[in-house]
Amino acid sequence: MTDSNHKIRIKDIALLAGVSEGTVDRVLHNRGDVSVKSREAVTKVLEEMNYSPNLFARSLASKKNFRFVCLIPSYQPGEYWESVDKGFNQAAQEFLHHNIIIEKKFFNQFDNQSFVTVTEEVLQDLPDAVILSPIFRNESIWFIEKLQETETPFSFIDSLIEDMTYNTYYGQNSFQSGYIAAKMLLSSMSEGSQIVIIRTKRKGSVSNQTLSRNKGFFQFVDDNKLQDKVQIISVEFSSNDEAGNLEILRGIFENNQNIKALITFNSKVYRLAAHLDTLGKMNLRLIGYDLLDENVKYLKMGTINLLFAQRPDKQAYLSVRDMCRKLIFRQEINRINYVPIDILMKENIEDYLRFNENN
Amino acid sequence: MTDSNHKIRIKDIALLAGVSEGTVDRVLHNRGDVSVKSREAVTKVLEEMNYSPNLFARSLASKKNFRFVCLIPSYQPGEYWESVDKGFNQAAQEFLHHNIIIEKKFFNQFDNQSFVTVTEEVLQDLPDAVILSPIFRNESIWFIEKLQETETPFSFIDSLIEDMTYNTYYGQNSFQSGYIAAKMLLSSMSEGSQIVIIRTKRKGSVSNQTLSRNKGFFQFVDDNKLQDKVQIISVEFSSNDEAGNLEILRGIFENNQNIKALITFNSKVYRLAAHLDTLGKMNLRLIGYDLLDENVKYLKMGTINLLFAQRPDKQAYLSVRDMCRKLIFRQEINRINYVPIDILMKENIEDYLRFNENN
DNA sequence: CTTTATTCTGTGTGCGAACACAGTTTGATA
DNA sequence: TATCAAACTGTGTTCGCACACAGAATAAAG
Numbered sequence: 001m002t003d004s005n006h007k008i009r010i011k012d013i014a015l016l017a018g019v020s021e022g023t024v025d026r027v028l029h030n031r032g033d034v035s036v037k038s039r040e041a042v043t044k045v046l047e048e049m050n051y052s053p054n055l056f057a058r059s060l061a062s063k064k065n066f067r068f069v070c071l072i073p074s075y076q077p078g079e080y081w082e083s084v085d086k087g088f089n090q091a092a093q094e095f096l097h098h099n100i101i102i103e104k105k106f107f108n109q110f111d112n113q114s115f116v117t118v119t120e121e122v123l124q125d126l127p128d129a130v131i132l133s134p135i136f137r138n139e140s141i142w143f144i145e146k147l148q149e150t151e152t153p154f155s156f157i158d159s160l161i162e163d164m165t166y167n168t169y170y171g172q173n174s175f176q177s178g179y180i181a182a183k184m185l186l187s188s189m190s191e192g193s194q195i196v197i198i199r200t201k202r203k204g205s206v207s208n209q210t211l212s213r214n215k216g217f218f219q220f221v222d223d224n225k226l227q228d229k230v231q232i233i234s235v236e237f238s239s240n241d242e243a244g245n246l247e248i249l250r251g252i253f254e255n256n257q258n259i260k261a262l263i264t265f266n267s268k269v270y271r272l273a274a275h276l277d278t279l280g281k282m283n284l285r286l287i288g289y290d291l292l293d294e295n296v297k298y299l300k301m302g303t304i305n306l307l308f309a310q311r312p313d314k315q316a317y318l319s320v321r322d323m324c325r326k327l328i329f330r331q332e333i334n335r336i337n338y339v340p341i342d343i344l345m346k347e348n349i350e351d352y353l354r355f356n357e358n359n
Numbered sequence: 360m361t362d363s364n365h366k367i368r369i370k371d372i373a374l375l376a377g378v379s380e381g382t383v384d385r386v387l388h389n390r391g392d393v394s395v396k397s398r399e400a401v402t403k404v405l406e407e408m409n410y411s412p413n414l415f416a417r418s419l420a421s422k423k424n425f426r427f428v429c430l431i432p433s434y435q436p437g438e439y440w441e442s443v444d445k446g447f448n449q450a451a452q453e454f455l456h457h458n459i460i461i462e463k464k465f466f467n468q469f470d471n472q473s474f475v476t477v478t479e480e481v482l483q484d485l486p487d488a489v490i491l492s493p494i495f496r497n498e499s500i501w502f503i504e505k506l507q508e509t510e511t512p513f514s515f516i517d518s519l520i521e522d523m524t525y526n527t528y529y530g531q532n533s534f535q536s537g538y539i540a541a542k543m544l545l546s547s548m549s550e551g552s553q554i555v556i557i558r559t560k561r562k563g564s565v566s567n568q569t570l571s572r573n574k575g576f577f578q579f580v581d582d583n584k585l586q587d588k589v590q591i592i593s594v595e596f597s598s599n600d601e602a603g604n605l606e607i608l609r610g611i612f613e614n615n616q617n618i619k620a621l622i623t624f625n626s627k628v629y630r631l632a633a634h635l636d637t638l639g640k641m642n643l644r645l646i647g648y649d650l651l652d653e654n655v656k657y658l659k660m661g662t663i664n665l666l667f668a669q670r671p672d673k674q675a676y677l678s679v680r681d682m683c684r685k686l687i688f689r690q691e692i693n694r695i696n697y698v699p700i701d702i703l704m705k706e707n708i709e710d711y712l713r714f715n716e717n718n
Numbered sequence: 719c720t721t722t723a724t725t726c727t728g729t730g731t732g733c734g735a736a737c738a739c740a741g742t743t744t745g746a747t748a
Numbered sequence: 749t750a751t752c753a754a755a756c757t758g759t760g761t762t763c764g765c766a767c768a769c770a771g772a773a774t775a776a777a778g
Binding site for chain 4: 369370381384387388390412413416419420422423
């Protein structure tokens with residue numbers, strides 16, 4: 001690598017191409033009114049010198065303002081969406097000086113009507129871009145079609161709707177994260193072990209995430225022909241009756257003497273952990289998803305053995321960053337971005353959280 | 360949070376404090392020549408308005424240039440230090456417009472004299488900061504003492520030397536990563552299993568990293584009283600005679616019929632994987648460290664089951680970033696920064712690598 | 719009450735890029 | 749050839765900040 005691209009200014013390009021700074025600028029932003037000769041001369045020098053604009057100077061000079069709307073569910077402290085919110089805040093701070101204003105809008109994740117209300121607000125006063133998690137599928141499709149009509153760019157986080165012209169998608173490959181969960185749960189299970197899968201009916205809508213994780217899980221079972229080696233017991237939990245859930249669990253343990261592990265594909269594994277504590281059940285493998293405060297607590301205590309994480313804050317932050325790159329810096333970006341499947345245990349959770357906090 | 364700190368300029372502060380921009384600037388950089396009255400007025404407004412300078416405008420205006428020297432071992436493609444180098448390159452690009460020039464200097468990691476030569480060069484022409492991995496302990500101490508005399512700030516990556524006035528340290532808690540390795544390797548081992556630990560004498564010096572990993576590993580064995588349940592076989596490999604190593608390994612397998620797993624605490628587990636392939640040994644657990652290209656290859660193939668990673672590129676990048684924050688932006692930073700212990704398997708390596716590539 | 723030194727403060731310029739605006743060239747048409 | 753719009757190009761201002769420099773206010777000395 002030569003030490004080109006080091007501090008080459010428009011002025012330099014202009015000088016080398018034998019034109020003025022204005023002309024270089026016109027070529028850079030292809031806004032016409034440039035003779036073929038000049039354009040060619042400039043583009044040639046541009047390439048030779050490997051010019052890269054000073055983005056700070058650019059946004060300092062630019063008078064354009066951008067407004068990004070980010071739609072997220074409202075949340076309780078310690079919940080999953082808190083991390084997402086944090087990511088948006090970080091982005092807001094960092095991109096403020098690039099003339100970008102992040103406007104967050106909250107809706108009730110258990111009430112599709114609240115989502116519709118919020119999206120209508122957005123459509124009333126169109127922003128320059130929208131970032132959302134399409135929790136409510138049909139409502140999201142309706143909203144996005146409106147956005148497409150007005151050519152407002154949008155990005156998905158967490159989950160996606162295929163065949164839409166989204167700018168980026170950041171999220172986890174949940175099939176894969178279910179598959180790997182099965183691997184880590186079942187690899188060392190002795191013959192005849194019983195595994196309990198806890199499902200919870202979501203009040204609002206069905207979550208794609210948990211469905212795919214479930215699929216991935218059973219794919220592993222299939223791939224390794226474990227159907228007969230281990231017995232998988234599927235249990236349905238209520239979303240609000242915890243006392244009832246405890247009793248269900250008690251019943252399960254009474255009727256099945258060889259339960260070795262439990263797993264749940266939603267993020268509420270801490271509830272399960274609490275019940276196991278109540279029932280005094282030790283030496284069970286318990287696996288779940290996402291680093292809710294409560295989940296982390298039980299992970300550190302040892303009740304939960306394993307958590308899979310998906311960097312929700314990064315999903316939010318990066319979707320904003322990429323929107324900037326596209327709209328403002330005109331850079332190429334990847335459309336589909338799978339976030340790593342992070343495997344967290346008691347022994348590596350601390351460093352992980354601290355690192356995430358600061359970077 | 361109010362929407363203060365949003366776009367408040369020096370000009371605004373000056374207006375509110377009833378002084379000129381120049382005076383505000385003098386207060387901000389406390390370079391004297393300000394009356395007590397003015398200073399108080401300005402600091403008051405500064406606090407009230409929660410002023411935060413536009414860092415981009417700042418480094419655009421500033422004529423100061425900074426030179427950071429980064430010392431890293433030269434490397435072959437696919438080696439560990441390639442990632443570190445990549446991190447430095449990324450930082451170089453990103454901080455170029457903050458008037459920072461990253462100057463990399465390479466030394467031979469197996470020859471302490473080459474390190475000394477390079478450090479002498481650095482001392483001849485002192486940079487504004489130094490970032491290094493103190494591979495050669497004594498030589499590093501000598502070098503750093505010289506740096507301290509001239510008050511040149513420096514940071515450690517990868518490993519650290521205690522009791523020195525380093526700016527930051529980025530690296531992994533290797534004790535913990537050894538501990539967690541033991542946990543993942545031994546948790547599901549049946550009684551009487553044999554485990555092989557491969558050591559390789561490093562040509563240059565002893566690596567602290569591998570020593571601590573080893574310690575962490577045996578701490579787990581101790582904590583769980585596994586000394587009698589599993590048999591741990593320690594084998595010494597040569598650093599260059601691979602044919603010989605293969606024979607050693609063959610011998611080990613002949614004399615021990617119940618080997619279930621192998622581990623090595625340095626980053627060269629791919630060599631071991633190759634030998635196991637040659638010997639046709641399947642169904643063994645093989646665990647190693649760091650995402651060298653070759654390691655990843657065997658991980659994907661399934662010969663290696665698990666790799667622990669430590670984000671070497673981030674270590675490099677963040678140490679540069681923090682040096683900027685300290686020297687240029689006068690921000691507070693953390694001194695000790697443990698990088699997460701990333702657990703990678705066949706199933707999550709792809710997303711991990713791709714994500715790292717782009718972010 | 720000057721003169722001179724000292725402390726203090728405002729103004730002006732430049733950093734690199736965006737963009738408006740004015741100014742110049744070209745080419746088509748009367 | 750004169751006219752005029754269209755195509756093209758250069759200049760100047762602006763963004764928020766740093767810093768130099770000149771100039772004003774104050775204090776100390778004559």
